[in-house]
Amino acid sequence: MQKKTEKLAGYIFLVFGCIAVVSVLAITIFMFWKGTPALFEVGVPELLFGTVWKPSADQPSYGIFYIIxxxxxxxxxxxxxxxxxxxxxxxxxxxxxxxxxxxxxTSKVISSAVELLAAIPSVIYGLIGMMILNPFMYKMEKKIFAGSTEHQFxxxxxxxxxxxxxAIMILPTVINISASSIRxxxxxxxxxxxxxGASKIQTIFKVVLPAARSGIMTGVVLGIGRAIGEAMAINMVAGGAVNIPLPFNSVRFLTTQLVSEMGYSSGLHRRxxxxxxxxxxIFIVIINLFLTHMKKKGERAYD
Amino acid sequence: MIKKRRRISDQIIKGLIVLSALLSILLLLLIIVFVVSKGIGQVNWDFLTTVTSVRKGTIGIAGNIFNTILIIVLTMLFTIPIGVGAAIFLNEYAGKGKIVTVIEFATEVLSGIPSIIFGLFGMMFFVETLGLGYCILSGALTLILMVLPLVIRNTQEALKTVPDGYRQGAIGLGAGKWYMIRTILIPSAMPGIITGAILAIGRIVGESAALIFTAGSAKLLPKGILGVFDKMFESGGTLTIQLYLSATSEGDFDTAFGIAYVLLIIVFIINILTKYLTKRFDTTRQK
Known part of the structure; x- marks a missing residue:
């Protein structure tokens, strides 16, 4: 009887352990299974390198190049x-x-502030961006493009x-990982x-930071991953039109395109x-592979 | 001459370093002051206990608070056993085989996937393929995948700190492995498990992108006790979702800031709790 429970417990733990693996496989399979049909329907060059996004026009056009x-x-x-x-x-x-x-x-206060910044939900960043950044940007926009007829306000x-x-949202990631690798x-x-005879600043920039390079790079890549995957906050502040990414243009990102159109899309638009x-x-997978590679390299360096 | 110039550049860089460090504090203060000043007037007993209704003329977030709690409970109900079990398997059963590498790699990949991808997968799989529809359960199932790495990793760290002597002692006294895990390991690793759980709750409270296409956005309260069970299969928006909708499509910034204020308080409480627990955890390790 006891042996049976022992064996059963072992198997259950094995199953629980495998759930993470199954999830990753399932996500990958679903992403490719659902994501590839439209590539063939629209055509790879037209879809990936097309610059016109008009999903609901009579002659719909599905170019996502500007979004990428x-x-x-x-x-x-x-x-x-x-x-x-x-x-x-x-x-x-x-x-x-x-x-x-x-x-x-001082160091404690700053670390706590950084920790709290990391914990603040992204919609709050979006809300504050809407209330503080956007009005400020509008003022600048009105000044810069004062006589322009081409610019869409x-x-x-x-x-x-x-x-x-x-940049604010990736700050905690970069700070924490850089600090621990500098330490x-x-x-x-x-x-x-x-x-x-080097000064303190020279020591930091010529000796310490180069020695901590690989750790800092890990922080940077993690920051890239966070930035490219962020959806809600930037959906609130980046506007809603697919445009060439110039500083004062309203733009759509891969993530915000999903957030704002998934709700009402259907048919080919949805695909x-x-x-x-x-x-x-695919971007995320590439970033993750980079990270594992760098971590392996880092481990070897410390051996 | 050279020496003097170098000193000046040193001073400039020093100034930049101090400025950068101050920026984090200034940003945090800006966020707190802005949210509190705009949100505090909005939050009162009615705001927290009623549901927004044009007919009754009330503005409130009780439904969203309920949905948030229900989603947390459902998610944690699954995540804790699975996450703790996975960590126990990795630390106590698997040895150093290939399977450990695979599971640890998968966990790492999972923690690197952004929430919008989880949301997309949840919509494809739970909502459409399994036919659950936009409901709290779909949202919770999606969130399990998202917070699982947090629980696995924290439990693993905690298990690693349990001295090997405990294990050998229990086995030597004739206890079975499962009995040893149940009575010795899990209680010893409890602070780590709880820390992981609280971190996971923090992520769920702040989550929005993974929920908007899985859990929906309804804000009504369930009717009666049985309604709670029905609610699992009905659409329900959490606080963050309501904040997003209030600030964008509904254009109701008062409610948005009211929710932001409530969220900030929750997030700060969670932060203090985890800090307290990690501290306690550390002292037990040093003993």
């Missing part, structure tokens, strides 16, 4: 803005707060707003550099949206 481009530009824009700020904050946390009471308190919901919101740099490297999902999934 917006996702790439938006993600890199947010990384360009967020990563330097994130790394500098990590440097502050690791090398600027000495052992004194004051130093420890967006009311401030544009690519730039989305990039700023994304892992042996103190002897710092001491040696300082003893050779094309599944393809949009598939493109996003």
């Amino acid at each position: 481009l917006s996702s790439i530009v938006g993600t890199f824009g947010s990384v360009l803005l967020g990563v330097p700020i994130g790394i500098l904050t990590a440097v502050f946390l690791t090398d600027f707060t000495d052992g004194s009471k004051m130093g420890r308190a 967006t009311g401030g919901a544009n690519l730039l707003s989305a990039i700023i919101v994304l 892992a740099v042996p103190g002897s490297l710092r001491s040696a550099s300082l003893a050779l 094309v949206l599944f393809t949009v999902g598939l493109v996003l999934y």
Whole structure:
């Protein structure tokens, strides 16, 4: 009797363990199964490299090139803005707060703030972006494009707003991972550099950061993954038209395209949206493979 | 000359570092002040206990609060046993075989998938293929996949800190493996399991993209006790979904900020709880 329960318990744990594997397989299969038909119906070049998105016109056109481009530009824009700020904050946390009471308190306050920023739901970022960023962007837009007849006014919901919101949202990821990899740099490297007469700043930028490079890169790639997958917050601030990704254009990303059109789409339009999902999934898989590769490399480096 | 120039550049970089560090605090303060100042006037007893109704003239989020709680309960009901079981399998049964690598890799991939993809998959699989429709259960099933890695990883970390002597002692005294796990390992790993669960609840509270196409957006309260069970199979929007709808299609920013205020409070409580638990967890490890 007891042996039977023992064996049964072992099997149940095995099944539970395999659920994660089954889920990943199921998600991958569904993404490809649902996402590929539209590729053949519309044609691969027309769909992936077409620039006109008119799903409900008499002669519907399903080009998602600008959507893919917006996702790439938006993600890199947010990384360009967020990563330097994130790394500098990590440097502050690791090398600027000495052992004194004051130093420890400051570092604690900043880490707590970063933690809370990470915990705030994305819709709140979107809401605040709508109320603060968009009106500000609209003012700038009115100034910059004052006499322009070509520019379509967006009311401030544009690519730039989305990039700023994304940059803020990836900040905690970049800060936490950079800080822990900077902390892992042996103190002897710092001491040696300082003893050779380098200033503190030189030591940080010429010795410590290069030594922590692989960890920081992991943080950056994780940030890229977060930025490209974020949907709700940027859907609230980026406007609702498929456009070439210029700073003051209203744009659609892969994610926001799904959020805003999935609800009412049907037929081929819906199948094309599944393809949009598939493109996003492929981006995510590539980013994940990069991450595992880098982690393996990192482990080898510490051996 | 060179020395002086270098010092100036050093000062500039130092200034940038301090500014960057301050930015996080400023951003957080900005968010808190903005949400609290706009939301606090909105939140009162009626707002929390009634349902928005044109006929009765009430504006309230009770239905959304209920939906959020129901989705949390349903998700955790499945996630905790599965996640803890998976972690036990990885740590106690599997040894170092290939299967561990595969499961750990899958868990990692799962934690890297953005919530909108979970939402899309949930819609394709639970809502359409299984025919559950837009309902709270579909939403909960989708969220299981999303928060499973959190529970697995935290339980695994906790199991790793249980000294091997406990295991050998129990087995040596004649206990079966399952008996040992049930009476020794799980209680010892409890703080880790609870931390994982609270982190998972935090993610569910803030989740929106995975739910909008799976759980729907209805905001009514269930009727009676039996209604709670029916509600599992009916559409129901959580707080975040209602915030999103209020701020976009409904254009009702007062309600949006009211919900944002409530969400901020919940998120902060969860943050304090996890901090407290990890601290306790750490001291038990050091002993």
